Amino acid sequence: TRSKMSHGRGALIVLEGVxxxxxxxxxxxxxxxxxxxxxxxxxxxxxxxxTQIGQLINAYLEKKSNLEDHVxxxxxxxxxxxxxxxxxKKLEQGISLVVDRYAFSGVAFTSAKPGFSLEWCMKPxxxxxxxxxxxxxxxxxxxxxxxxxxxxxxxxxxxxxxxxLQRFEQLxxxxxxxxxxxxxxxxxxxxxxxxxxxxxxxxxxxxFQPIGKL
Ligand code: DGP
Numbered sequence: 001t002r003s004k005m006s007h008g009r010g011a012l013i014v015l016e017g018v019x020x021x022x023x024x025x026x027x028x029x030x031x032x033x034x035x036x037x038x039x040x041x042x043x044x045x046x047x048x049x050x051t052q053i054g055q056l057i058n059a060y061l062e063k064k065s066n067l068e069d070h071v072x073x074x075x076x077x078x079x080x081x082x083x084x085x086x087x088x089k090k091l092e093q094g095i096s097l098v099v100d101r102y103a104f105s106g107v108a109f110t111s112a113k114p115g116f117s118l119e120w121c122m123k124p125x126x127x128x129x130x131x132x133x134x135x136x137x138x139x140x141x142x143x144x145x146x147x148x149x150x151x152x153x154x155x156x157x158x159x160x161x162x163x164x165l166q167r168f169e170q171l172x173x174x175x176x177x178x179x180x181x182x183x184x185x186x187x188x189x190x191x192x193x194x195x196x197x198x199x200x201x202x203x204x205x206x207x208f209q210p211i212g213k214l
Contacts, residue, residue: 007094007207008094008206008207008208009091009092009094009206009207009209009211010040010041010090010091010093010094010095010096010097010203010206011091011096011097011132011133011199011202011203011205011206011207012087012091012096012097012099012129012130012131012132012133012206012211013030013096013097013098013099013131013132013133013135013199013202013203014099014101014102014104014131014133014134014135015027015030015098015099015100015101015135015137015195016101016102016104016105016108016134016135016136016137016168017136017137017138017139017168017184018139018141018144018161018164018165018168019144019150019155019156019161020139020144020147020148020150021137021138021139021144021184022137022139022184022188022191023100023101023137024045024100025188026135026137026188026191026192026195027043027045027098027099027100028043029188029192029195030098030192030195030196030199031043031098033192033196034096034098034196034199034200034203037200039096039200039203040093040094040095040096041095041096041097041098042090042095042096042097042098043097043098043099043100044083044087044097044098044099044100045099045100045101046076046079046080046083046099046100046101046102046105046106047061047076047079047101048079048083051079051082051083053075053078053079053082054079056075057072057075057076057079060072060075060154061153061154061155062153062154063152063153063154069110069113069116072110073106073110073116073121073124074124076106076110077103077106077124077125078124080102080103080106080125080128081128084128084129087129088129088211091129091211092211096199096203096206098199099131102128102131102134103122103125103128103214104134104168104171106121106124106125107121107122107125107167107171108164108165108167108168108171109155109164109167111167112160112163112164112166112167118167118170118171125214126213126214127213127214128213128214129211129212129213129214130177130211130212130213130214131177131178132178132202132203132205132206132209132212133178133180133198133199133202134177134178134179134180135180135182135195135198135199136168136172136179136180136181136182137182137184137191138181138182138183138184139184139185140185141158141161141162141165143184143185144158144161145158178202180198182194182195182198
């Protein structure tokens with residue numbers, strides 16, 4: 001494979017969006033395209049259900065266990081923190097990370113529950129590596145519903161997802177982050193082209209900048 005002469009760090013690229021927006025498909029396509037063009041890249045996803053904490057989260061999402069809402073929130077955050085050293089290491093090695101969900105899902109999903117403020121929800125993730133680019137795959141709840149039934153996991157109902165979308169919209173007002181809102185109703189290939197172009201720019205910009213903190 002060809003290799004671009006790159007000496008700086010990798011970029012942290014996050015894909016966010018409501019369920020069914022196409023994040024996972026796009027993450028895979030993006031990583032493949034970046035590698036193909038000589039830019040080292042790896043995929044990550046949160047929650048990472050493979051760790052011990054991830055298994056607690058998985059059981060909760062599959063409704064095999066019930067956990068108090070604050071506890072769940074902190075477990076999702078702990079799951080990101082346990083991978084923080086690895087993320088930092090990869091970025092410093094010049095590997096760009098394409099991440100399927102991050103702290104913004106954490107805040108949007110928990111704050112969609114009654115009694116949780118955005119502010120409280122953001123606290124546990126403060127200090128995590130700051131994304132160089134957050135791609136928000138925007139999909140109208142009606143379009144999401146057309147992509148078939150939601151599964152049987154927790155949070156998979158259109159009423160809850162509507163509130164989640166509102167919370168994401170509040171988070172996007174934070175101009176200290178590089179949010180790019182992408183219309184996810186278009187074709188997989190068109191979406192991919194747009195995501196790839198934003199990502200290449202972000203990688204170039206991030207290269208010689210320090211890793212930021214949330
Ligand atoms: P996924 O594996 O991408 O389908 O995500 C699993 C579900 O968990 C999905 O409905 C979104 C939700 N989720 C992801 N991250 C968090 C988080 O940090 N906190 C909460 N409460 N929910 C989350």
